[in-house]
Amino acid sequence: MVAFLLLIIIAFVLGIIGATVAGLGYLLIIAIVLFAADVVVGAWRWSRQRGRRSLH
Secondary structure, eight states, X not given: OHHHHHHHHHHHHHHHHHHHSTTOHHHHHHHHHHHHHHHHXXXXXXXXXXXXXXXX
């Protein structure tokens, strides 16, 4: 859970830097990809944990 939150914070910081500093638009793209990947992995892990609990 800590890694998930840390990656979201990093994605937001990179997005802010990429959006405000001229010439660093690639950081904004990296932040968007990182955020999307983090959300997908987090949702996948959450659904796996939820599935295990319902089987018991």
